Amino acid sequence: MAARAGVSLGTASRVLSGHPATSPGARSRVTEAAAALGYRPNAQARSLRSTRTHTIGLLVSDVRNPFFADVAHAAEQAALDADYVTLLGNANEDVDQQDRYLETFLTQRVDGVVITPQGRGSGSLDTLIDSGMPIVFADRTVEGLDVPSVTTDSRPGLDEAIAHLAARGHTRIAFIGGPQSISTGRDRHDAFLEAMPAHGLEVAGELIAFGDFREASGTEAAERLLAVPDRPTALLAADNLMAVGALAAVRSHGLTIGADIDLIAFDDTEWFPFLDPPMSVIAHDPGAIGRHAVALLLRVIGGDTPESVVLPTKFVDRTRVAGSPHG
Template sequence: MASIKDVAAEAGVSVATVSRVLNDHPSVSADARTRVLAAVEALGYRPNAVARSLRTDQTRTLGLVISDVLNPYFTELARSVEEEARALGYSVIIGNADERPELQDHHVRTLLDRRIDGLLVSPTDGGSPLMLDAVRAGTPMVFVDRWIPGVDVPVVRADGRAAVRDLVAHLHGLGHRRLAIIAGPAATTTGSERVEAFRDAMAECGLPLPDAYIGQGDFQADSGRRVTEGFLELAEPPEVVFAADNLMALGALDAVRARGLRIPDDIALAAFDDIRWFVHTDPPITAIAQPTGELGRAAVRALVDRIEGRPPQSVTLPARLVVRRSCGESAPQEPSPATNRRQP
């Protein structure tokens, strides 16, 4: 592969001049510029990003460590992150932690070794020493979706409290009294926050929330299934199951189906995170929708601000309730197919 030296030789100038042309530095004669450009063209030369990074100490690359690529929520997040990053001239390297702290650490380490310019993380746990060290060492970082309390890092996330309150009120209005939740890992902020919001909302409605109605999941489908089976075996099973993410809702669906029960007649179901398939499940699932794309874009903007020396800003956007039929009657018709990919 041709290097800058080859280009210099071909154009009959020094490597310094070639470099100047490539980085359009002002003081290059028109003559030299055209000769260099011709040589670049002739040799099919492309600058070596590795060498450039070594010298300039910047990679124009962002790392994104997400908890689970198979979760459509994170996939969408990843997509919007890459899109915005590209618009700002950065590449993104995605690491999939698969909800496993040690895998998360592996990716953080690898990304740091590659000297990425900044890190976007949706932490799987309460904070690995590695990540804390990285923050202390000054690595530009932004948390997205989930965060680690007590760490001075901007957070870009959705606030679901109001939407959870709306959901509980909606369920209450439908006559449901025994509501259960499949919680996410307490070590994640989204895991604990959603339970808390649910608990508060229940209290507001004057509904009891026995411990047996709080199932411990791990944001994966299997746990949703397991917890739901547990609920169904209770002497007094809940009337509604609220899954704290879409995958656990999928698991719950599996469990209900395996029992031969019907939704919403035998048991109702709602989920945190709205995904396109919820429109087409049997029945369509009531969910809390996050402004996922906007979160990803805002996170990138915050991180790039931090990298380029501007003060980064934390962002909190509201989530909203989307009522469908999985919790009982009185659901409005979906206004239009929710298939539009790029939403404003």
């Protein structure tokens, strides 16, 4: 019948069970096909489908990234408080691995999914949404998919960070961005492009490099930036792992952070204050992201269509010495 109606099994099932997340077109096609085929709902199958497993699937981008470990931990605790066990998957910043996990969450009949998406994947996210699975995006979103989300606004924290660097006299500020296929990669890049002129600074094309939100890519990006003839005096990395990678590159060039060059990371970690020197950061709250995401998911599971949540960022200045690194 789904085939006759030209819709997925999930859509057909949602229409017939009166689920709200169906388009008018799908509804009329499924209803017609059902009538033509003399469809009668199967009570047993319906009860099977509506059986709750009291599990939720949580797919994070990278379980070794302390930011996502904090999101996962907070989400899991919030879920347990509501009597749900969280099955955690690691997409490992890889779209194919994301596909594998989303399939598994479907066959394991989790009651809902929180995901920090890698992008749309090979239709796996569409399949999941189409199946009627309750779903919430955390930290990242996917353009064109209408899913409740919990994200952070990069702008306030990034603007304060650029103001801080401008006040320290920097003009050659480099940006190590994340993948532009990922919403947070785009947002942080856009926020950088906005903040620079707002503080009278010019964006130099050769001072922008992109990584993949992982450590090695931060090292490679910093190497490219430090090789620019009029080298940057400050680096701003779009996540904590690329900042650690950049730190390794800066050290290997014999440069001293705070004296020869400034380095600011997006994301805070519990050990950044103990670095040599302490890392200044654009901080947001991974715990709040995890808790809000589960709260939204429970509302979606309950049949609501909750509003998305946007959380703030702020700059945390850990500069030890007052001196300017390039004077």
